[in-house]
Amino acid sequence: MASLNRKSMFSRRRPFAAALVIAAGLLVTGGGYAAATTAVKAQQDPTVASQSQIDLGHKLFLANCASCHGKNAEGTKNAPTLIGVGAASVDFQVSSGRMPAQASGPQIQAKAAVFNDKEIAAMAAYVASLAPGPAIPTDAMVANNGDLTRGGQLFRTNCAMCHNAAGAGGALTQGKYAPALTDTGAKEMYEAMLTGPQNMPVFNDANLSPKDKKDIITYLVYLQQHPSVGGLSLDNLGPVAEGLFVWVAVLGGIIAITVWLGAKSN
Amino acid sequence: MSNATSTAQKGGFLAGTANYLDERVGVGGILKEFGRKIFPDHWSFMLGEVALYSFLVLLLSGTFLTFFFQPAMTNVIYDGVYGPLKGAEMSIAYKSALDISFEVRGGLLMRELHHWAALLFVAAAGLHMMRVFFTGAFRKPREINWVVGFALFVLAMAGGFTGYSLPDDLLSGNGLRIIDGMIKGLPVIGAYVSSMLFGGEFPGHQIVARLYGLHILLIPAFILIFIVIHLFMVVIHKHTHYSGPGRRDDNVVGYPLMPVYVAKAGGFFFLVFGVLMLVAATVTINPIWLYGGYDPSPVSAGTQPDWYIGWADGALRLAPSHLEVTTGNYTWSWNILLPMIVLILLLVLVAAYPFFEAWVTGDKREHHVLDRPRNAPTRTAIGAAGMTFYAVLWAGASTDLIATHFALSLNHVLTTMQISLIVLPIIAFFITKRVCLSLQRKDREIVLHGRETGRIVRLPHGEYLEIHEPLDEYEMYKLVDFIDHKPDVARPNAQGKITLGARARAALSRFFFEDRVSPVSASELASAHPELDAVEHVETKALV
Known part of the structure; x- marks a missing residue:
C-alpha cells in the first residue's frame, strides 16, 4: 500500500506538469494544511504570489540555477531537485549566499547574497509554485519573545552536539562543519531547522514545534545580544582556546618578566 | 641582659x-x-617560582570560593539573575557556581582567577620540568627531587581535573563521562571501580561532593607537602648554576637570599599575581552559564578538557577505533586500554629518566653546573622527541577545532595525527641531535678562532686577513666547560663474564655518545690561530 502511494505521489510530481497547474493544486493542499497547523498558514502568502512574480522567479531560475538543478528544477547529478523544497529553502540558501554556489566542495560556503530581496522572493515563489513545501516563516514566528530557558534546554539537547553549547560551531566529518550561530539571523535559523540544509537534519514541526523553534531562536538571539560577562570571550571555543591563551599570552608575558628580572643591571 | x-x-x-x-x-x-643561602641569577630559574606563586593564588582564591560553593547534587529550580537559566532544573553545585558568578560580589573574578591560576600553575610547572630536563639539573644528587617534582606535576593535573568537574555544568559532566568510560574500559575491575566512585550508575548523586573533598583537602595537602619537600631539597642540594669563571660543582655563585632574593622573589610574586588578576578581570574562562547544568543526554561539540588533560583526551581520540576484541562474553576495549597504557608508560618514562641516564653514563659524580642543552645532544634529542610525542597527543584533543579553523577535513586531521604520533618524534630526535652537534661545532670554531668581526686588514706583504676577535673569559667558559662523555665498552665483571646488562649498557652508551663533539682542550686552544695568542692567559678548565 505504502509503496503504491509513494509511486502515485511521484507521478503526480513529474516535472512535466505546468507550473500553473501545480500552483493551483498547491492552493488546495495548502488550504487543507492550514486547518491543521498555523505554520502552514503562512505558506499561503508566497504561494499566492502573483503570476508575474513567479515568472520573474522562473527567469532568474533559468539563468542562475538551472545549469545544476535542471531546467525544470528536476535535479541533475550535480545538484538535487528543488521540487518540493519550498520557499523557505530557497530563501535560506540564496539570502545566506550559499546559492548560487561558488564552488563544489565538502560544504557550500555562505557568502554575501548575490540577489536582492525582490529577486530572492521571486525565486522562492517560483520554487514554491512547483510543489508544496515549507514556507518562509513570518516575522511573528521568528520574534525573540519565546521562552528563553526552554530555548536553551532545547538548543543543548537538539543542536549543541554539532553547533556547540555556546553556538560557536563545530566540526563534522570529511571537511563538513556546523557553522557558528553568532551572526545568524533569526529567520535564517528558523528556515535552517525547517529545511535541514546540507548536513543539517530536518527539524520538522512534529519534531520541534513552531513554538520550540521560536524558543530556540529566542535563546540564540539572547546570546548574540549579550556579550560575555566574563570579559573577552575567546570566541567561546572552550578549554582549547583558554589553554592556547594561557601558554602564549599569560606564560609568555610572565617569561618576559622573568627575563627582565634576571637581566644583569647595566 | x-x-x-x-x-x-x-x-x-x-x-x-x-x-x-x-x-x-x-x-x-x-x-x-x-x-646567606646563595641563589644564582637566571631567568629560567624562576619558572618553578611561577608555579609556586600560582599555587599561592590558587589557595587564596580557592578559599574564597569555598565560602560560597555547595558541593551537592540535589535538584533545585534556578531562580537567580541569569535569564536564560531561570526556572531550569539543576544541581545545587551548579546553582551555587552560578551564584558565585553572578551574585557574589567579586565572585566571578575569583572564579576566573582560580581557573586561570590553575592553568598557569600546571603550565609553569611543565615548563620548569622542561628546563630541569634540558639542563641536566636532574643529575646526581637531584634525582629524587626530580621524582618529587614529577609527583607534583601529576598532583597538579589531579587537582585541576577534580576542580574542572565541580561546577556540574555540561562541559564538566561530559568530561566526567569520559573518565567513567575509561574506568569502565578496565578489564574485570572497571565496572566495580566506576560504581564505587560514582556511588552507583553514572552520574549518581555523589561524585561532586567526593571530588570536592579531594579537591580542597587531600590534593592540596599533598601538593603542599611535596612543595615543602621539593624546596627543602633545593636548600639541601643548593641551587645549580650555569658554567662560568669560578663556577664549579662544589660551589654556588649568586646573590644571598637576604636581602636580594627576598626582595626579588617577593616582587615577582606580586607580578605573577598581578598578571593573573589582569587576565581574570579581562578574559573569560569556563563560562559555565553558557553550558547549562549537567544532563547526561546532550553532548556539546568542542567538548575538551583543560589543557593539561588534553594529552589524555588526545590519546583517546587518536586510538584506532576498531580494536575491540571479544573473548567469551567479555569485550576487551583496546581502543581505551591502549591509550591508557601509552599514557602511563609516558609518565613512567618521565619519572625514571634520571635513573636511566645515570645508569647509561655510569656517572656517580655530583653535578651542580648545568649543561647547555646542545652539550648533551642525545638527551636533548630524547627530550625533543618526548615533547613532540606529548604535543601530538595534546593537539589530538583539538582535532575538531583544527579542522574547522584551518578549513580541513576532520578525518584527514585525525589520520595525519595518528601518523605524526609515530613519525614526528623520530624526526624530532634526529633533527635535534644534528642541530645540537652543529651548534657544538660552531662553538668550537668560535673558541678556536674567535668571532668574525668583518674587518678586513691588508698586511704589509699584501695578504688580506679578516680580524677575529677573541672571546672574553666569561664567554669562553660557557663554550668550553662541559662534560665530555665517551661511549663505554662492555667490560667483564669480577667473574670475568660480560653480562647481558653490561652489553645493553654499552649499546646504550654508544647510542648516547657515539656522535659527539669534544670541548676544546687547553692544548688545542694554545696551538690555535696566532691571533689568539693575546688571550692565552684565559684559564681553560682542565677537562676530564
Whole structure:
C-alpha cells in the first residue's frame, strides 16, 4: 500500500506538469494544511504570489540555477531537485549566499547574497509554485519573545552536539562543519531547522514545534545580544582556546618578566 | 641582659622585635643560615617560582570560593539573575557556581582567577620540568627531587581535573563521562571501580561532593607537602648554576637570599599575581552559564578538557577505533586500554629518566653546573622527541577545532595525527641531535678562532686577513666547560663474564655518545690561530 502511494505521489510530481497547474493544486493542499497547523498558514502568502512574480522567479531560475538543478528544477547529478523544497529553502540558501554556489566542495560556503530581496522572493515563489513545501516563516514566528530557558534546554539537547553549547560551531566529518550561530539571523535559523540544509537534519514541526523553534531562536538571539560577562570571550571555543591563551599570552608575558628580572643591571 | 635591652631601645621597634624573637626562638641563627643561602641569577630559574606563586593564588582564591560553593547534587529550580537559566532544573553545585558568578560580589573574578591560576600553575610547572630536563639539573644528587617534582606535576593535573568537574555544568559532566568510560574500559575491575566512585550508575548523586573533598583537602595537602619537600631539597642540594669563571660543582655563585632574593622573589610574586588578576578581570574562562547544568543526554561539540588533560583526551581520540576484541562474553576495549597504557608508560618514562641516564653514563659524580642543552645532544634529542610525542597527543584533543579553523577535513586531521604520533618524534630526535652537534661545532670554531668581526686588514706583504676577535673569559667558559662523555665498552665483571646488562649498557652508551663533539682542550686552544695568542692567559678548565 505504502509503496503504491509513494509511486502515485511521484507521478503526480513529474516535472512535466505546468507550473500553473501545480500552483493551483498547491492552493488546495495548502488550504487543507492550514486547518491543521498555523505554520502552514503562512505558506499561503508566497504561494499566492502573483503570476508575474513567479515568472520573474522562473527567469532568474533559468539563468542562475538551472545549469545544476535542471531546467525544470528536476535535479541533475550535480545538484538535487528543488521540487518540493519550498520557499523557505530557497530563501535560506540564496539570502545566506550559499546559492548560487561558488564552488563544489565538502560544504557550500555562505557568502554575501548575490540577489536582492525582490529577486530572492521571486525565486522562492517560483520554487514554491512547483510543489508544496515549507514556507518562509513570518516575522511573528521568528520574534525573540519565546521562552528563553526552554530555548536553551532545547538548543543543548537538539543542536549543541554539532553547533556547540555556546553556538560557536563545530566540526563534522570529511571537511563538513556546523557553522557558528553568532551572526545568524533569526529567520535564517528558523528556515535552517525547517529545511535541514546540507548536513543539517530536518527539524520538522512534529519534531520541534513552531513554538520550540521560536524558543530556540529566542535563546540564540539572547546570546548574540549579550556579550560575555566574563570579559573577552575567546570566541567561546572552550578549554582549547583558554589553554592556547594561557601558554602564549599569560606564560609568555610572565617569561618576559622573568627575563627582565634576571637581566644583569647595566 | 641589660646590654641587649639597650641595643633594642637604640635600634627602635624593628630591632626590638628582632631581638625579642632571637632570644626566644633563635631566629637570628635561622636567618643567618637561611639568609646567606646563595641563589644564582637566571631567568629560567624562576619558572618553578611561577608555579609556586600560582599555587599561592590558587589557595587564596580557592578559599574564597569555598565560602560560597555547595558541593551537592540535589535538584533545585534556578531562580537567580541569569535569564536564560531561570526556572531550569539543576544541581545545587551548579546553582551555587552560578551564584558565585553572578551574585557574589567579586565572585566571578575569583572564579576566573582560580581557573586561570590553575592553568598557569600546571603550565609553569611543565615548563620548569622542561628546563630541569634540558639542563641536566636532574643529575646526581637531584634525582629524587626530580621524582618529587614529577609527583607534583601529576598532583597538579589531579587537582585541576577534580576542580574542572565541580561546577556540574555540561562541559564538566561530559568530561566526567569520559573518565567513567575509561574506568569502565578496565578489564574485570572497571565496572566495580566506576560504581564505587560514582556511588552507583553514572552520574549518581555523589561524585561532586567526593571530588570536592579531594579537591580542597587531600590534593592540596599533598601538593603542599611535596612543595615543602621539593624546596627543602633545593636548600639541601643548593641551587645549580650555569658554567662560568669560578663556577664549579662544589660551589654556588649568586646573590644571598637576604636581602636580594627576598626582595626579588617577593616582587615577582606580586607580578605573577598581578598578571593573573589582569587576565581574570579581562578574559573569560569556563563560562559555565553558557553550558547549562549537567544532563547526561546532550553532548556539546568542542567538548575538551583543560589543557593539561588534553594529552589524555588526545590519546583517546587518536586510538584506532576498531580494536575491540571479544573473548567469551567479555569485550576487551583496546581502543581505551591502549591509550591508557601509552599514557602511563609516558609518565613512567618521565619519572625514571634520571635513573636511566645515570645508569647509561655510569656517572656517580655530583653535578651542580648545568649543561647547555646542545652539550648533551642525545638527551636533548630524547627530550625533543618526548615533547613532540606529548604535543601530538595534546593537539589530538583539538582535532575538531583544527579542522574547522584551518578549513580541513576532520578525518584527514585525525589520520595525519595518528601518523605524526609515530613519525614526528623520530624526526624530532634526529633533527635535534644534528642541530645540537652543529651548534657544538660552531662553538668550537668560535673558541678556536674567535668571532668574525668583518674587518678586513691588508698586511704589509699584501695578504688580506679578516680580524677575529677573541672571546672574553666569561664567554669562553660557557663554550668550553662541559662534560665530555665517551661511549663505554662492555667490560667483564669480577667473574670475568660480560653480562647481558653490561652489553645493553654499552649499546646504550654508544647510542648516547657515539656522535659527539669534544670541548676544546687547553692544548688545542694554545696551538690555535696566532691571533689568539693575546688571550692565552684565559684559564681553560682542565677537562676530564
